[in-house]
Amino acid sequence: MPIEWQNRPRLREPIIVAAFKGWNDAGEAASAAVEFLCDAFDAEPLARIDPEEFYDFTSVRPNVRLVEGRSRAIDWPENNFDAARVRAADRDLIMLRGIEPSLRWKAYCADVLEVAETTGAKMIVTLGALLADVPHSRPVGITGLASADGLVERLGFERTNYEGPTGIVGVLHATCADAGMQCISLWAPVPHYVAATPNPKAALALVRGFEGIAGIAVDASQLEAASDDYDRQVTAAVASDPDVKAFVERLEEMADEMSEEEGPPEQLPSGDVIAREFQRFLRQRGPGDEGAS
Numbered sequence: 001m002p003i004e005w006q007n008r009p010r011l012r013e014p015i016i017v018a019a020f021k022g023w024n025d026a027g028e029a030a031s032a033a034v035e036f037l038c039d040a041f042d043a044e045p046l047a048r049i050d051p052e053e054f055y056d057f058t059s060v061r062p063n064v065r066l067v068e069g070r071s072r073a074i075d076w077p078e079n080n081f082d083a084a085r086v087r088a089a090d091r092d093l094i095m096l097r098g099i100e101p102s103l104r105w106k107a108y109c110a111d112v113l114e115v116a117e118t119t120g121a122k123m124i125v126t127l128g129a130l131l132a133d134v135p136h137s138r139p140v141g142i143t144g145l146a147s148a149d150g151l152v153e154r155l156g157f158e159r160t161n162y163e164g165p166t167g168i169v170g171v172l173h174a175t176c177a178d179a180g181m182q183c184i185s186l187w188a189p190v191p192h193y194v195a196a197t198p199n200p201k202a203a204l205a206l207v208r209g210f211e212g213i214a215g216i217a218v219d220a221s222q223l224e225a226a227s228d229d230y231d232r233q234v235t236a237a238v239a240s241d242p243d244v245k246a247f248v249e250r251l252e253e254m255a256d257e258m259s260e261e262e263g264p265p266e267q268l269p270s271g272d273v274i275a276r277e278f279q280r281f282l283r284q285r286g287p288g289d290e291g292a293s
Contacts, residue, residue: 046115080096186213
């Protein structure tokens with residue numbers, strides 16, 4: 001069976017919050033947000049999805065590691081459910097940390113729904129992060145999609161109007177809606193010029209967005225400190241390169257003016273050029289230098 005149960009605690013109408021490494025996880029923001037929630041609430045293993053049916057292991061390869069320096073163990077792609085009792089709230093939590101599957105997405109989503117039905121979950125919240133023309137120095141604007149009409153607006157998020165290729169987050173959201181499961185999808189934009197750097201600021205925005213949905217307070221002081229460090233480090237790196245600085249300043253102007261323009265003026269370097277040069281700059285500085293990421 002694809003679902004392997006490790007524990008079956010009694011949970012109070014839990015909310016499932018899910019994120020997947022891969023295409024839906026720019027700056028590792030979504031997966032970091034769910035990882036943070038697991039740690040914040042001392043979540044314990046609940047179940048896992050056997051990866052055998054859902055991955056092409058030539059593209060999503062398992063890792064080999066040494067155990068006690070001698071024997072070897074294989075770590076396969078993981079899709080783990082962890083459960084947490086939240087005594088200060090009316091509902092408990094289930095966190096799904098996964099890797100976007102390569103194969104059989106419909107069957108994979110059916111397995112997620114089976115876990116929801118078995119545990120009595122009434123809502124699934126998916127988190128995602130995408131690359132966008134946004135400056136790192138401004139607040140992260142969360143966009144959302146919900147199965148219930150008007151829910152996104154009531155929660156204070158901006159409704160997404162995206163059309164185009166989708167990932168497992170989009171497919172899972174649609175599967176839940178078709179099955180009558182209440183579902184909400186939250187997305188955080190990540191600056192494309194610093195795409196390869198983990199983005200705790202976007203992760204924090206997703207955690208805060210989830211707080212409003214779940215009605216659960218999260219002590220995110222650790223993530224707030226990491227977000228402040230991220231801002232300082234990226235700002236220092238941007239300031240050292242005139243082209244990057246000019247590009248980011250233009251993005252800041254656009255954000256401040258609430259402009260609907262699709263991109264920066266042509267006289268500025270393209271986003272792709274800036275992204276390549278910025279990542280090269282960070283690599284050259286190295287982890288021991290001030291302002292490095």
